[in-house]
Amino acid sequence: MAAESLSDRILRENDAVLGAMLSHRFVEDVKNDRLSKEAFERYLVYEGAFVDSAISIFAYAAATAGTMPQKRWLIAVLDALANEQIAYFERTFASRGIDPSSFDTRIPEVEAFRVGMLDIARRGGFLDTVAAMFAAEWMYWTWCRQAANRPISDPLLKEWVDMHVDPNFAAQAQWLKNELDMAGETLEDDETVRLSAIFGRAMQLEIDFHDAPYL
Numbered sequence: 260m261a262a263e264s265l266s267d268r269i270l271r272e273n274d275a276v277l278g279a280m281l282s283h284r285f286v287e288d289v290k291n292d293r294l295s296k297e298a299f300e301r302y303l304v305y306e307g308a309f310v311d312s313a314i315s316i317f318a319y320a321a322a323t324a325g326t327m328p329q330k331r332w333l334i335a336v337l338d339a340l341a342n343e344q345i346a347y348f349e350r351t352f353a354s355r356g357i358d359p360s361s362f363d364t365r366i367p368e369v370e371a372f373r374v375g376m377l378d379i380a381r382r383g384g385f386l387d388t389v390a391a392m393f394a395a396e397w398m399y400w401t402w403c404r405q406a407a408n409r410p411i412s413d414p415l416l417k418e419w420v421d422m423h424v425d426p427n428f429a430a431q432a433q434w435l436k437n438e439l440d441m442a443g444e445t446l447e448d449d450e451t452v453r454l455s456a457i458f459g460r461a462m463q464l465e466i467d468f469h470d471a472p473y474l
């Protein structure tokens with residue numbers, strides 16, 4: 260039998276916290292088409308602030324990547340973040356008349372996620388960033404695939420869910436998984452334990468972040 264890949268090991272070891280996030284009230288509300296307009300708009304502002312910091316996080320990954328194919332891939336990720344994801348928020352805020360500066364994005368749950376993810380990238384190495392973003396993206400890809408098969412009345416929420424089932428986003432989640440697996444073939448056990456803990460920490464930050472629109 261083939262040895263378990265590093266990403267599968269990380270997913271298995273963090274099954275409980277991943278499961279808690281996948282059954283979070285926010286995910287359930289989107290899947291059942293009952294997320295309130297107020298919660299969605301708060302989420303959008305918090306999320307827009309996070310996607311902005313994701314540009315910094317992936318910039319750290321590009322700066323610490325070892326090979327040119329990795330750098331090329333990450334530059335494409337940065338391009339998609341700045342020109343597709345951020346563009347979504349600009350369009351959405353304009354069409355809804357949302358003024359992001361009138362929301363408090365410094366509340367602890369939102370700030371902890373942003374600072375926590377950024378710190379992993381700033382202080383850790385390339386694989387630390389990959390493990391944290393694998394947590395974030397694998398989780399979104401998983402629940403958005405479920406949500407995309409159900410009716411969602413708000414066209415902008417529908418667009419947001421669909422963006423995370425798009426083949427480009429799926430390829431990004433798979434790329435992170437594969438980077439972990441390739442590195443995992445030669446890592447010492449204490450290093451794999453550390454990366455699994457980073458995944459778990461990122462997922463707990465996600466749970467708290469998704470509580471924030473309801474506070």
Ligand SMILES: Cc1ncc(C[n+]2csc(CCO)c2C)c(N)n1
Pocket residue numbers: 306309313336340344392395396399431465468
């Ligand atoms: C709170 C939160 N967690 C995870 C994602 C998933 N996601 C979508 S794009 C992106 C950055 C680079 O691809 C990430 C992590 C999200 N959007 N918001």
